[in-house]
Amino acid sequence: MSTSEIPNLKSLLSSRRGGGFQSRRGRGHNNPGASTENIEAVKDSVVQSTDHDAATSRLSCVELGYLDDPFAAAFVTPGEPMSRRLPLLNRGTYVRTTAIDHLIEKFLSTSPSSPKQIISLGAGTDTRFFRILSRHGASINLVYHEFDFPAITSSKVGAIERSPTLSSLLTTTTNPTNAIRLEISDDKTRLTSERYNIHPIDLRSLVDTNTPTTFPNLSKTTPTILLSECCLTYLPSATATSILHTLVTTILPPPTPCSLILYEPINPHDAFGRTMISNLASRNIYLPTLTTYPTISSQRRRLKDAGFEGGQRAADTGFIWKEWVGEREKERVGALEMLDEFEELELLLGHYCVVWGWRDGGPDGAFTRAWEGIEEQVGDGA
Numbered sequence: 001m002s003t004s005e006i007p008n009l010k011s012l013l014s015s016r017r018g019g020g021f022q023s024r025r026g027r028g029h030n031n032p033g034a035s036t037e038n039i040e041a042v043k044d045s046v047v048q049s050t051d052h053d054a055a056t057s058r059l060s061c062v063e064l065g066y067l068d069d070p071f072a073a074a075f076v077t078p079g080e081p082m083s084r085r086l087p088l089l090n091r092g093t094y095v096r097t098t099a100i101d102h103l104i105e106k107f108l109s110t111s112p113s114s115p116k117q118i119i120s121l122g123a124g125t126d127t128r129f130f131r132i133l134s135r136h137g138a139s140i141n142l143v144y145h146e147f148d149f150p151a152i153t154s155s156k157v158g159a160i161e162r163s164p165t166l167s168s169l170l171t172t173t174t175n176p177t178n179a180i181r182l183e184i185s186d187d188k189t190r191l192t193s194e195r196y197n198i199h200p201i202d203l204r205s206l207v208d209t210n211t212p213t214t215f216p217n218l219s220k221t222t223p224t225i226l227l228s229e230c231c232l233t234y235l236p237s238a239t240a241t242s243i244l245h246t247l248v249t250t251i252l253p254p255p256t257p258c259s260l261i262l263y264e265p266i267n268p269h270d271a272f273g274r275t276m277i278s279n280l281a282s283r284n285i286y287l288p289t290l291t292t293y294p295t296i297s298s299q300r301r302r303l304k305d306a307g308f309e310g311g312q313r314a315a316d317t318g319f320i321w322k323e324w325v326g327e328r329e330k331e332r333v334g335a336l337e338m339l340d341e342f343e344e345l346e347l348l349l350g351h352y353c354v355v356w357g358w359r360d361g362g363p364d365g366a367f368t369r370a371w372e373g374i375e376e377q378v379g380d381g382a
Contacts, residue, residue, distance in 0.1 A: 046284045051124035051152055057093045058127070060085040065336050066094040070134070074163045075125035075156065087339040092348055094333060095317045095325070096263055099354045100229065101128075102324060103261055103371065107225060108132070108142065110370040117224040119145045119247075121203060122231030124152055125159075129196055130169060138172045143195055145218055150189040150200035157184055157191050157198060170196055192216045204235070207242040209250055223257040223366050233264045234285075237292040244306045248359070255361030260308055262355040266316065267380075268294050272347045295380040299355040308357030310368060315377040318349035323375045 055075050061067045064084070085093070108116060120126060123146035133140065146153070160166045161184065170193060171180045183192045189200035197217050206213065226247060232240040244260070252258045267273045268290050280287065293299045296314040303312040315323075325333075339345065358367035 055125040056083060057085055057089065058097075058125075061090050061093050061097070064090060066090055066333060067097055069127055069131060071127040071130040071166065074166055075127065075159050087337045088341050088345055088348060090337070091321075091333070091339065091345055092317065092352070095321045095349060096229070096352065096354075099315075099317065099320045099324060100227070100261060100263060101131075103354070103356055103374070104128070104132070104225065104227075106374065107259070107367070107370045108136065108140070110366055111364075113141060114366075115141045115143075115219070115222045117143050117145070117219055117222040119147065119218070119224060119226050121147050121226065121228045123148050123156075123198075123227075125156060126229070130166060133169055133195075137174075139174050143197070143217055143219065143222070145197045145199060145215065147199050147201050147203060149202060150187075153191075153198050153200040154187070154189045157188050160191065161188075203231075203243050204239060206246040206251075207239060209246050213246075213251070215251075218251070220251065220253060221256050224252055224259070226252075226258065226260045228260070229263040230265075232262070233287045233289045236288045240289055241306070248307050254307075254359070257359060257361045257366050258308075259356060259358035259367050260303060260306065262299065262303075262353075264293070264299065264353060264355070265290050265351055266293075266295055266299070266353045267351050273351060276351060296353045296355065296377060297380050299353060300357070303355060303357030306357070308359050310358040310360045310365075311371070312355070312357040313371070313374070313376040314353055314355040315375070316350050316353045318346055319375075319377045320354060321349055 055072070058067070058069065059072045059076055060083070062069045062072045104118070118129075120128070126146075129144040129146075132142065132144070136142075146156075148156075160170070167182065170182055173180050180194050184190065189198075191198040194217065197215070199215050201213075226244075232243065235243070248254075248258060248260075265273075265276065265287060268277055277287075277290070293302050296316060300312040300314050321330075356371065358371070360367050
């Protein structure tokens with residue numbers, strides 16, 4: 001369910017490959033004869049299909065040199081012709097990835113030998129764990145979990161099975177006498193191991209807290225980052241709130257230190273935002289939390305209300321590009337391809353934000369120390 005950079009202008013939509021979601025119109029949401037179940041199934045299918053855009057956008061950035069990710073090609077359909085994304089969208093994907101990498105690296109480097117955990121919601125084909133493992137080595141004390149629809153996890157598990165590089169990376173250990181074993185379910189939707197786990201789940205099932213939910217190798221006491229990259233935004237706001245409540249009270253009960261990193265669109269009410277919403281609706285894509293939390297200030301309040309009272313910070317991706325990316329790196333990125341639409345880029349980056357909040361348990365303040373000094377945006381910048 002992880003999405004690509006969503007194009008916000010009609011000119012960008014017309015240049016995209018395929019028109020994939022347009023073909024779904026007239027089925028489900030726009031068909032008055034369709035059943036509620038069929039409508040929801042079509043919506044779910046559209047959301048799941050955004051992961052294809054995410055994978056191809058990531059590979060576009062890798063092939064052009066924006067990102068260093070040797071694992072991106074493994075999760076794109078073999079033999080599928082690649083389509084280079086527009087420079088505007090490549091830049092957006094770069095900023096988004098760089099921002100989240102920066103926050104996670106700060107967390108991992110704080111007390112590096114202590115155990116840590118990451119739970120990625122709607123992870124799709126995201127390669128972040130493989131990049132972390134490649135960068136830090138097999139000694140890193142991290143357990144990584146991914147939650148997503150079974151249709152998505154089966155595709156990812158299959159890609160890992162087909163790739164000797166990925167399988168070998170997951171089983172490499174610093175102790176040759178105690179090899180790490182991968183276990184894959186018979187239906188190929190679940191992968192479990194000591195360090196990496198893929199869980200097939202519809203997140204909406206977490207709303208019912210009366211139904212016991214257990215996940216192999218998931219610790220209830222280890223300091224944990226919850227990561228949602230345009231995942232919860234597809235859900236009704238009340239549902240997203242209920243899912244977060246279950247995660248931070250039942251799956252990670254206090255006083256377990258935990259944090260939430262969100263990447264979501266913002267500012268739906270200006271001309272650019274209205275065009276964004278209209279274009280997405282034409283593709284049967286709806287983002288309910290966008291109108292509930294339209295600004296970075298409201299996103300901060302959202303995290304505080306969800307129980308992340310240790311701190312809440314936020315910045316739009318325009319601020320992140322200006323303040324988090326060094327001048328030498330800006331020059332490197334700027335030289336990769338010609339970009340003329342600087343005003344459009346500024347608008348695009350101003351309509352997405354990264355928000356992070358935390359709940360520190362115990363006296364050490366792991367998250368407070370990890371994110372101390374990271375610049376945030378004052379006000380909404382819009």
